[in-house]
Structure formats: C-alpha cells, structure tokens
Amino acid sequence: SETPATRLRTALNAPTGSPPVRAVGTSSVLAASVAMEAGFDALWVSGLEVSASRGLPDANVLGSRDLADVVLALTGFCDLPVVVDVDNAGGSTLTARRYANELARAGAAALCLEDSAYPKCNSFSGHREQRIADLELVCAQLMEMRSVVGPETMIIGRTESLIVQLDLSVALDRAARMVDAGADAVLIHSKDPAGREALQVAARWDHRVPLVTVPTAFPHMSWHMLGDAGYRLCIYANQLSRAAISGMRRVAERFVETGVFDDGERLASVQDVLRCGEPEATASL
Ligand code: SPV
Numbered sequence: 543s544e545t546p547a548t549r550l551r552t553a554l555n556a557p558t559g560s561p562p563v564r565a566v567g568t569s570s571v572l573a574a575s576v577a578m579e580a581g582f583d584a585l586w587v588s589g590l591e592v593s594a595s596r597g598l599p600d601a602n603v604l605g606s607r608d609l610a611d612v613v614l615a616l617t618g619f620c621d622l623p624v625v626v627d628v629d630n631a632g633g634s635t636l637t638a639r640r641y642a643n644e645l646a647r648a649g650a651a652a653l654c655l656e657d658s659a660y661p662k663c664n665s666f667s668g669h670r671e672q673r674i675a676d677l678e679l680v681c682a683q684l685m686e687m688r689s690v691v692g693p694e695t696m697i698i699g700r701t702e703s704l705i706v707q708l709d710l711s712v713a714l715d716r717a718a719r720m721v722d723a724g725a726d727a728v729l730i731h732s733k734d735p736a737g738r739e740a741l742q743v744a745a746r747w748d749h750r751v752p753l754v755t756v757p758t759a760f761p762h763m764s765w766h767m768l769g770d771a772g773y774r775l776c777i778y779a780n781q782l783s784r785a786a787i788s789g790m791r792r793v794a795e796r797f798v799e800t801g802v803f804d805d806g807e808r809l810a811s812v813q814d815v816l817r818c819g820e821p822e823a824t825a826s827l
Pocket residue numbers: 567587588589590591600627664665666756758779780
C-alpha cells in the first residue's frame with residue numbers, strides 16, 4: 543500500500559525532466575501547516591533549523607532523540623513524506639544505527655547522511671573549518687542504516703566535498719561510492735552562488751540514482767530550472783525559518799513603535815494557531 547515513503551520513492555524516481563519534488567524545512571507543526579497549504583511535496587527536518595530552535599550550534603550537539611521528537615510531531619500532523627537530516631549520524635556506525643532506528647520508528651520517509659567528520663559544522667558557518675570523514679566509515683554507516691530501516695525508507699548519501707573545496711571528480715566519486723554502499727539518492731552540496739557548480743554536478747552525474755540539491759546559496763535558480771537540469775529533489779532547507787524571523791521582527795518592531803499588536807494585515811488569525819493542534823477548531827478571532 544501507499545505510504546509517504548513509497549510515494550517519495552516513486553516521485554524521486556520519475557523520469558529526469560519531470561517536475562522535481564519540493565521539500566521545505568519545517569522544524570515545527572506551525573511551519574508544516576504553512577508548507578502543506580502552500581503545496582510543498584515533502585518536509586525537511588533540518589539539523590540547522592532544529593538546532594537553532596533549541597539555541598544550539600549546528601555542530602553534532604543535537605541528538606537522534608531531538609530529531610525524532612520533531613519527526614513524530616510532523617508525521618502525527620500530516621502525511622507529507624518527511625526527509626530527515628541526520629548530519630553524520632554521530633560519526634560512528636553504532637550511533638548511525640541508533641539514528642536510523644529512532645527516526646524510522648518516528649515515521650521518517652528518508653534519511654540524509656553526510657560525510658562531514660565528527661564533530662561537524664554547518665556548511666555555511668564561516669568561523670569553523672569543515673572537515674570530511676573517511677569514506678570507508680561513511681559507507682559502513684550507510685550499510686548499517688540500510689540494515690535497520692525498512693526497504694521503503696530512502697537513504698540519501700550527501701557529500702560535503704565541494705564545500706571543503708575538493709574537485710568535482712572527488713565529489714562524484716564519493717557520491718558513487720555511497721550509492722555502491724546502498725544510498726538511494728545522492729546530494730552533492732554546493733555553495734557556489736552562481737549555481738554553475740550545481741549545473742556541472744547535474745551534467746556529470748550518471749543519474750543511476752536520483753540527484754538532490756539544497757539551493758540555499760543560489761536562490762535565483764528556480765525549481766523548474768533545477769528540474770530541467772536533472773535534479774529530482776530540491777530541498778529548501780531554512781527559508782521558512784528565515785521568513786518567520788523577518789515576519790516576527792517586523793511586527794515586533796512595529797509593536798514597540800506604536801504600542802499595539804493590532805495589525806490585521808500582518809498577523810495570521812488565532813484560528814491558524816489553533817488548527818495546528820486541533821484541525822476542527824473554529825476560533826472567534
Ligand atoms: C540543514 O538544513 O541543516 C542542512 C542544509 O543540512 S545546510 O544548512 O545547507 O547544510
């Protein structure tokens with residue numbers, strides 16, 4: 543029967559050139575309700591967003607339980623497939639086993655494992671040096687995860703090669719090795735603001751498994767363009783959090799200026815909040 547995981551797998555494996563799956567970072571049900579209304583196809587549980595929402599650095603401080611709590615809330619709320627950023631899954635095969643077990647049980651449709659060395663740092667953090675993990679370890683982690691999740695759960699192999707300024711050939715080779723170890727899809731992360739690197743990746747990947755992109759650094763490239771280039775999943779990792787910050791900042795600053803929050807133009811209704819916990823709720827505001 544159809545589950546969010548099987549729907550995601552089918553959509554990702556549709557022919558190159560079909561519209562890509564669009565996932566958006568949602569670290570709360572509030573964000574997921576907005577994503578669902580807008581018509582996103584899937585949800586992304588971002589290590590960065592979940593860490594930030596708890597006041598933690600995106601640096602292997604978050605644990606599998608923290609992520610599972612978010613996944614449980616999202617899968618309880620809607621049936622969009624949930625793609626989970628497990629970072630380097632704690633940097634060992636034993637920790638990878640726990641991540642895979644907990645997140646699969648929470649209902650994740652896909653897990654994204656990256657080859658950053660423990661302790662990781664965010665691909666965009668300027669103040670710390672990202673290092674890349676031993677490929678043998680990453681492949682062993684992948685195989686361990688594959689062995690504990692069901693066959694429908696996808697595992698995305700992600701390489702940070704380009705983030706640490708290794709050659710594209712190294713990135714493609716590491717991605718291919720992750721596919722050999724059992725990855726169902728591949729993400730070669732890039733922060734080239736022109737988006738040229740992302741296009742080169744798509745042109746040179748052999749597409750034996752679907753290609754995934756996180757276009758944070760090249761927001762001018764639409765999902766239509768990325769789909770045409772050959773990408774099958776576009777992950778908008780943090781844009782809703784950033785929209786929330788700018789929205790909250792605007793109304794908070796205005797409140798301090800004017801003394802009131804009464805600003806019907808800018809505030810969603812109380813109903814919108816109630817509905818996250820009780821879909822049938824009707825509020826008088
Ligand atoms: C995240 O959202 O945590 C990601 C994407 O892994 S990035 O921030 O680009 O590393």
